[in-house]
Structures are given as C-alpha cells and as structure tokens.
Amino acid sequence: MSERLRFAGRRLLITIPVLFVLSVFVFLLIHLVPGDPVRTMLGFRATPENIARIRGELGLDRPLLAQYGTWLNNLVHGDLGRDYVSGASLTSLLRTSLPVTLELTSLSMVLATLVGVPLGVLAASRGRGWRSGTEGFVIAGISIPDFWLGIMLVLLFTGTLAWLPPSGYVKLTDDVARNLRYMVLPVLTLVIGETAYIARTARSAVEEALTKPFVGYLRAKGVAEKSIVFRHALRNAGVPIATVIGIQFGVLLGGSIVIEYAFGLPGVGKLTVVAINQRNYTVVQGGVLVLAAMFILVNLFVELMIGVIDPRVADGAGA
C-alpha cells in the first residue's frame, strides 16, 4: 500500500509544474493583446479616468514579474479578479457557471464510458456482427461534428417530435427533473462522439489482451469465458482505455464549450466565448484557467486510477 501512496505523491508533484505553466500562460493572455487591453475591454466606456483606474487595479504599470506575483497570490486565495464589463467578481461568475459545466461534462463522460467500454469489449470478443456494427458507429461518431449532431438532435426532438426543450437551463438545485430535461440533448450530443472514441480504444486494447498467454492459463484453470473477457482482459486493457478517457476529456471540454453555446447552457464555456466576443479579457482568463485546470485534474485522477488498475505502473515496473 505504501507503494501506491508514493506513486500518488509522485504524480501530484508532477502536476505542480504543469499548473505553474498554465498560470503563466493564462496570466500572459491579457499582456499579449495587441494595443491597450483595457481600452479595448472598456469599449465606449473607455474614458481616461476609467482606463487609469482599471490599469491601476490590474497593476498593469508595475513590472511584469510583480504583477504575476500579485495575480498568483490572489488566485491562490480564491480571488480571480473582476469582470470589468459587468463589474461582477469573477469568483461569483464562475461559482454559478462551473456547476453547469461540471454537470454537463461529468454526465457525458460517465455515460460515454458506461456505454463505450462494454461496446468495445463486445466488439472484441463477440462475432463479426458486433465488430462491424461497432466499427460503423465508431467511424460515424468520429466524423460527425458534435455541435452539428446537436443541431440535428434539436431538429428531431424539439422540432419534429416536440419532446424536449431546444435550449435553456434550470439549475439542478432548483428542479432536478426540469434540469435533466434541458441536459438530455447536450449530454446526448457529447456522449455519441465520446462513446465512439472509447469503444474504438476498448476494442483494440481488449483484442490485444485476449492474445496474451495468461488467457490460455485462465482457460486451463476452468475460469469462465465471461470472466476472462470482462474481468481479466478488460482490466489488462484498462491502462490504454483510461488514458484515452483522460485525453478525450480534453476533447469533451472543447466540445462542451460549443455545446453550451449551442444549447444556451450558462456554463464556463459559454461564459468564455461570450467574453471573447466582447473582448472581456479578465473573464477569458478566468474561463480558460478553470477549464484547463479541470482537464489537468481529471488527467491526474486518470493517472492515479491507472496506478490502481495496473499495479506494475504504481511500482514503476513498466506495464
């Protein structure tokens, strides 16, 4: 057990420089804007007084390193700055939008995993029918742009069938049933593409695991075929599957930005896109930071899971 803890510690340590690089990137965003970001940000309200006040507040006249120090210090204390268009604090903006994104992405990821992994296993272990059926679904799922799929689903379910609301949002904490009605289409849209990628990886990884010598030994021990496939081959395929789930979470986050926008879900993605269109740089910074941090943390979790799935990884013995 102590090997596992040491492995987890090592992984956590590796994440720190990654988060550091992310913070530098996000910090620099506003400084890379050509011209005066404050003037652009304020638009028609860019009076000399306003500009001077906000430049002062952002500390834009101080040395870059000092600015970064202050910014990072505030960040660590949970203060991400202010939205200079609406005047709201970024922390409160993110507090309302993050739950939406979290719900959308976690529901999609969990469902895609729950469908994609068994689908891949069946494609690897059953006859040709399952195999070619899955292959067709995979290539279609990968090729269809997710937001267009979303539009088509809207057309089908709200236009033609009139079953579901085309867009909008009700907080999960206000009304679970109505919240889920608004979530069905966005989640379904994201799930189809993700499922395709996960099923493809699961299929090839399980196929490979089933060629390993331990499969023959398990048969010689009289272990049932179902158990060989779903317990042993699947767990041996776990490392590539988990890795792809981690990578795909990035694609899912990208997809969620577009999907939130398409379905009018007030999540971090939509917040960020609207902010970019308004040249509202501090909000862009906050959105990018939160989404990227989610990606990094999910991948940290995936790495830790890989250590649990394959004990050789945790021991550094090489899989």
Add this chain to the structure above:
Amino acid sequence: MMTEPIPGPDATASGSLALDVRGLSVAYASARGAVSAVDDVSFAVASAEVVGLVGESGCGKSTVAASILGLLPHRAQMRGSIRFDGEELVGADAERMRHLRGNRIATIVQDPTSSLDPTFSIGEQIAETVRAHATVSRATAKQRALDVLAEVGIPDPRSRYDDPPHRLSGGMRQRVVIAAALVNDPTLIIADEPTTALDVTIQAQILALLLRLRDERGTAIVLITHDLGVVATVCDRVVTMYAGQVAEQAPVLALFAHPSHPYTTALLDSMPSAGQRPGGLQVIAGTVPDLAGALPGCRFAARCAHRGPRCEARPPLATVGEGHDVACWLVAGGVGL
C-alpha cells in the same frame, strides 16, 4: 472440433487409472492437406504416478496435453479415447470440460511470468480458481488460497496474498502456479515444462515440491518435458514421443538402462553430464519431418542411423520388458527384409 470416440479398454481395467489415453489422434486441416499432429498415441497414468512425456518441441506432447484439457483449437479433429478417472473426455461438452479444468485436472504452466495476470494479485488468482468451480464465499476461497500458498512454501502468505505477480521472484511465481493447481485438490496434474524457466537450484526445489505433493495427496502427474535430467529425478514411467507418435514407453529405470528405440538412445546421448545445464536436443542431426500429408513409414527413419528397407512401413509397438514397449523394427524382427 470433430470427435469420434472409439471403444476404450473395459472399465474394470481402467478403474484404478487416473488417466487412460487410447489411440489418440489429432489432425488439423491445412492448405497442404491434413496435418497429423498426434497419431495413435496410447498411455496410461495411475494415481500417485508421475509419467514423463518426453520429446523435442513439435513432437506433439503439448497437443496431447491440450487434448486432455479439451483446449484444442476448434479446427482440430480428435479421434480415439481419453478416459479420466473412468470418464470419457473425447466428445464431452464444453461446460463439462471447463468444470474439470483447474478443478479435477489441474495445469502447471511453463512460464508463470507471462501466464499470471499481471493486474490481479496472486492471492486473487488462486481464490478465483476456487470460485470458478465451487459456490463458496469470498472468505472461504481466500482461506483456501492462503492454505495452499503456505503448503507450497510461500513465506508469510497473508502478507503476500495481495502482491501482484511482478513483486515475486520467478521461483515464487512458479510456487503460486503450483498452489493454484493444488487448491481444488485435483486427481491429475498436467505439468508442462514446469521448471524450464527456472535456474538449477530453484528447479530442484520445485521438483522436490511436486514429489512431496504427489506423496502426500496421491495426485497423478503428467510431466511434459524435453529434459531427461528432470525425468530421471521425478518420473516413475516415461513416454518418449517423436513426430506425434509414441516411440517408446518404459519404467524410468528400464528406459535409462535399456533404451531400445534409436530415438531414445539419441536423446540419452545428447543429455549433458551431471551439473551441466541441458543444452537442448539439437545435437540429433536432422529435423522433425513435415507432418502434412500421408506418412506411411517410421517417422524417425530419415534421422535414424539404423534405418533399413522395412522402415518404409510403420513399425508395430513391441513389448520388450515389463511395461516396456518400443515402436521400432529393430526390436520387431529387424529393419531388413
């Protein structure tokens, strides 16, 4: 798999036998015609007996093992009879064979390193073998696994139970495989090159362990090997196979004292002297013949120093001593016409 049982010896004769193989033939269809991997092989194993199945790689010994376990590929065609503890296995249904495997007929594999699932703990892999064959609680299965781990000499099994295979040495892994074989108290163990992957000292320990278990439990063992040193150490009887056929079978002492088939003699000549690492059997000139198509004569003839005109026909199995049979014209009336 096509099966066609032929009548075996009467039940009374095979009553005390753990395993009775009669006229076993296995063929595979190939582009160049049927490949006869095993041809008319017969031998028997009594309980508490260790029988060595000896030959070069490709001689069909592993196919014989797979036939007994019901693990031949689907395209293989099997004929003959395999009686296990009186029960006919040729033509038995898949679920029955699964139930026998790992339960009453256990296997010890050649390479524990690649044969153990790297992602499951060694203890789980033994307990799983228990639960594959009996409806017992997890706790009971775990206890039985701990018991056999102790029995095969794994120190402190309770703390080792959760270790994945890679944390154990090669010798310890082989003990785990033996423990998994023992856990359901089998009637027969098929040990396929159980010591090939191990160094000499560990090899001796593992062989001693096998013999102790045979003595204590009365388990019958089929030991598949190409190493005559191992055969001399542990076997009661030996069956030498060549190109899918039985060349000679005899009690171990008789075989070493009076080898009667030229192939057996060549095998013994190629044996390294004591203390030397076995160098394999490549020292016999020539290679095993292509087993595709019709092979009417003695299959060893091409490599045999004594071959004569009669070797164009298949030699009958002749008895030269107590339980000592040889398939060679030299003992069946000479190689000349």
Add this chain to the structure above:
Amino acid sequence: MTTSGLTRDRRLIVGVTILGVLVLAAVLAPLIAPHDPESIDSARLLRGPSLSHLFGADALGRDVFSRVLFAFRISLVVSAGSVGLALLIGVPLGLLAGYSGGWVDLVLMRPVDMILVLPALLLAISLISVLGTGSSITLIAIAVIFFPILARVMRSSAQVVTTLPFVDSSRARGMGGFGIATRHVLPNALGPVVVQAAILMGFSMQIEAALSYLGLGTQPPTPSLGLMLFEGRDTLVQAPWAEIFPGLAIAITVLAFNLVGDGLRRHVNQHSSAA
C-alpha cells in the same frame, strides 16, 4: 511501399474517391455553382430544395448549394493550410529531436509537451481571444494546436528509424548527421506522420467549423460551413436544409479523411512490421 497494397484497400479507395470529388467541386465552384452565393433574393426566402435550388434557400434567400460549394473552398483551404503549416513546424522539430536524442530532444520537446497540456479547442480559443478572428488567424491557431502532435509522431517514428542498421552503415561511410537525418531517416519515418496528417485534416475541418459557429473563426460575408450553421440556427425548424447540408458536407469530408487515414495506417503498420 507497394502500390498494389494501397490500391486494394477498400477504405482507402472510398476515401480517396470522395475526397477527389469534393476537391474537384471546390476547385470548380465558380463554374458549377448555379447561383451567386452572396445574392440575396427575397422572393425565395426559406424555399425548400428544388431543381433550381438543390439544397434550398436560407433566411436571406441565398442558394444553399452554391454557398456550400464556396464555403467548402474556405474550409478546405483552412484545413490544408493549418495542417501544412503544422507539418512545416512539427516535422523538422520532431526529426531533430528524434534523431539527436539526449538534451536536444529534451530542450525541444518539453515546451512542445507543455502545449499539449491545454485541450485543443481551448488553446485555439485562447489564441483567438488574443489575436482576433478571421480565416487566417483560425488557420494559425489550428496549426499551433496541431504541430505538437505532428512533432511527437515524427519524433517517435524518427527514433525507431534511427536504430535501424542502415543508419549505422551510412554513418560508417562517413555521411554527416544532417545528410543521414534528411536523406535516410526522414523518408523512412514519414509514414506515420502522413497518417496523422490525414486524420488531422478532418479534425481541422471540424475545429474550423466549431470556431466559425462560435463567431470566432471565419467572419461574414465570407461563407464558411461553420458560419452557415451559425446563421441557419434561428430558422432551423422552417428551413432545416440550411443546417443539414453544410453539416453533412463537413461530416462526409471528415469521414473521407478518416477512411484515408485508417487505410494508410494499416498499410504503414504492415509495412513497418514487415521491415
């Protein structure tokens, strides 16, 4: 590489055929488009598909078929341009890192790995938030998120080829490092990069469409497939054809690139396992 193996792969044939037709249509768009893609006609607002307007007309009465043709040109140029630019940066980088190894590899690849820390679309959006919108910026943003991927593939492929015996023998014959890398390693290591590039072409088209749909990519009046999807949203129920056909065009193109990529991958794998 044997061409017979390539021509026998059904996926590859289907993919290449589709792409051929699409590229031809894009090149010949001004000749085959039945209408001016920009011309607004209030007489045919939201008109459904007919013989004169194969894909119908949109909310401004513009011919969807002609717009799809011209939009596809833009999308194809952005895809090819972004992947081309990414190849131009990624291939030399990966070749140098993979061939040299050691500290060169470390110094070159660490920053490249850091770029992969951000999800692709998020990185593209961040860059656009700084650089502004438009087709050429989109092209650059996509190239930035793709070149690390291509560099990684090139690097690992070059590493494998560098260990092959013929590289040693060239060295023994006194050939210089640059010559070996460009004349021996590069051609032999390029296979997996080509496969990846084909798949990225499709991916690029999806990203361009997504960005334009968000209002962050190609700007009106330039027609782009993503932009068409954005513009048609409000009249989705009245004129679904204005949404269906541009999306189908993207899906079919991406499918074709994936088929080509998969077909090439199989061939490259066979080729390398046979070597």
